[in-house]
Amino acid sequence: MTQTERPLDVVILAAGQGTRMRSALPKVLHPVAGRPMVAWAVRAAQSLGARRTVVVTGHGAEQVEAALEQPGVAFARQHGQLGTGHAFLAGADALSGGSDADILVLYGDTPLLRPETLRALLADHRAHASAFTILTGELPDATGYGRIIRDAAGNVERIVEQKGATPEEQAVREFNSGVYVMDSRAPSLARRITNDNAAGEYYLTDLLALYRDEGATVRAFKLDDPDEVMGANDRAGLAEAEAILRRRINAGHMRAGVTMHDPDSVRIEDTVQLGRDVTLEPGVILRGDTRIADGVTVGAYSVLTDSVLEEGVTVKAHSVLEGAHVGPGSDVGPFARLRPGTVLEGGVHIGNFVETKAARLGPGVKAGHLAYLGDVEIGAETNVGAGTIVANFDGVNKHRTTVGAGVFIGSNSTLIAPRVVGDAAFIAAGSAVHEDVPEGAMAVARGKQRNVEGWSRRYWGAMREKVGQKLPWLAGWLERQG
Structure with a gap:
């Protein structure tokens, strides 16, 4: 089987609590343009013809799974929030049925990522027979993101997180989106990731070094529009994502007449x-x-x-x-x-x-x-x-x-x-x-009309003082009646 003929499996990481959203609703279920955020990732996976799609759930797992239940979508629970590497392994373990596929990693809180971009990423990965391809973007100021450090050949040498970056590395504008396409070795290599770091977590970014240790090439595929990988972490981010998607949707309809x-x-x-x-x-x-x-x-x-x-x-x-x-x-x-x-x-x-x-x-x-x-x-x-x-x-x-x-x-x-x-x-x-x-x-179903002569003069006359204060026109009528 050639690389271009290999099937595709997708793991969607959607286990986080999203405390900055300040909501009883799981973060990934907050709607954007008519769909829960995580449903956009599922839709993107389906548009790629994914053989299997596994959504990794954790916080609010029952709600998330109920919202996404449909043919072709499976679920894996991450028990304990031990990092992206740990979450990926939970999903990879649910990809039963062979180890011949490329694996795409997506996230439940990035609803702006276009299927067209993912198709281009996958095509680039396969055209270059890459073992590991990272979707990257470029910003004038990439503060807060992991920076992409390339070697002389243009391949990815390492990812440097903000806290550990030198001033020269912090000046790098290309950042890691966290979206990856990997060959079928990814689950076995991910089991070698350790939590030997200050947070005691298992980071999926550590896969890069493990692939390079095996002599594999790690490529970067750069986005044209970095907004596509913008995550919605709070209500302000949710509104920003909604605005971007609304403009896209409206533009598409206007182009269609x-x-x-x-x-x-x-x-x-x-x-x-x-x-x-x-x-x-x-x-x-x-x-x-x-x-x-x-x-x-x-x-x-x-x-x-x-x-x-x-x-x-x-x-x-x-x-x-x-x-x-x-x-x-x-x-x-x-x-x-x-x-x-x-x-x-x-x-x-x-x-x-x-x-x-x-x-x-x-x-x-x-x-x-x-x-x-x-x-x-x-x-x-x-x-x-x-x-x-x-x-x-x-x-x-x-x-x-x-x-x-x-x-x-x-x-x-x-x-x-x-x-x-x-x-x-x-x-x-x-x-x-x-x-x-x-x-x-x-x-005809109504009472017979009866007119009582002189009723208004008698009734309002008895209330002459109040009428004079509030209804001067009626007071004038009463005066004319004598």
């Missing part, structure tokens, strides 16, 4: 799918499994989570959609809220301050203003008047209502579930409907 009026204000998680000629106005947030088809416009400051928008949909400003499916040509908002289980078929109009939940609205349904439609199915071309409420909850259970096609529901009506309203029925404004309405019938 999406218009953003103010891309710096738009936040799109990596899991979102967008079609061509989509327009996103300022402040839009798209999360989770949201899929938006061609020609959709999402208005300013709208938030969409796990929702599907079909072609030609318009979502107007300040609308919130969660777990909703909006059919072609429909429009929603402004200030509308579609809750989980909402399905709008083609050409539906949902206006301002309308809320839906577990509702299915047929083609051409219109609900223009101030309505609550929960646990309801509404037939095609029905008109829902302003202030309509489907009273779906009796204090203990939720009940479902069915409204037929072509129904007219007058303003300020209440449908007390469970109800069935037949096709072409008419509900008079202000009705509290507590019985089913047959097809083609009109329901």
Whole structure:
């Protein structure tokens, strides 16, 4: 088997506690652009076609493993935080099934590392028949990083940590990222790493000397963008990583045909799918499994989570959609809220301050203003008047209502579930409907109006002093009444 034909195994080190994050959530599970940080490393490994991927867990192991459980991903526990060399061995021991693979080491807190960079690293490693290749970067000031010291041939001679570096070595700008590709000797050599140092830990960087002692060449592959290996160690680092990924994601969508009026204000998680000629106005947030088809416009400051928008949909400003499916040509908002289980078929109009939940609205349904439609199915071309409420909850259970096609529901009506309203029925404004309405019938369910003559003069006259202080216009009216 040639080097280029060898399989690839990946070990992801994700056992650290991350005390600087100051969180009950394990550091590597903090989300960045829609995925836990460690999930970015798993995704990168999968993009390389890794044969096996082992995530080394420690702090919060159960949570981390539950979040990443999927085919092709295995786990190894690091019992005791004894350094990167110790963590690597825990992962290497879980790589059962042969010793013919190259091994790539990644980290659970570096979400910015691009799959393209890793493919180039692996290609360089194999093209030069390298035994050990280090991914490096260059900074104007590499303070805090281990420095890469090269020999006359340009290969890596050693890594010098900040504390042990001479002034000349501290001036070196090339740094060690901690990402390595190694041949199949790495696990056996790692067992020879000692903890003979001030911290009493096993450092994976000590592998370099062990490889060189065997006469192996150690290469460095330099990053074009050192931000790729930036770790997120605290909340500030997390926000910085989020900003970088957001710019990448937005740029990718714009190159694919999406218009953003103010891309710096738009936040799109990596899991979102967008079609061509989509327009996103300022402040839009798209999360989770949201899929938006061609020609959709999402208005300013709208938030969409796990929702599907079909072609030609318009979502107007300040609308919130969660777990909703909006059919072609429909429009929603402004200030509308579609809750989980909402399905709008083609050409539906949902206006301002309308809320839906577990509702299915047929083609051409219109609900223009101030309505609550929960646990309801509404037939095609029905008109829902302003202030309509489907009273779906009796204090203990939720009940479902069915409204037929072509129904007219007058303003300020209440449908007390469970109800069935037949096709072409008419509900008079202000009705509290507590019985089913047959097809083609009109329901009037309100008290008879009674006008009491002279009531205002008697009532407000008795409160004349307060009226004079607070409602001068009413006091004037009372004076004119004598």
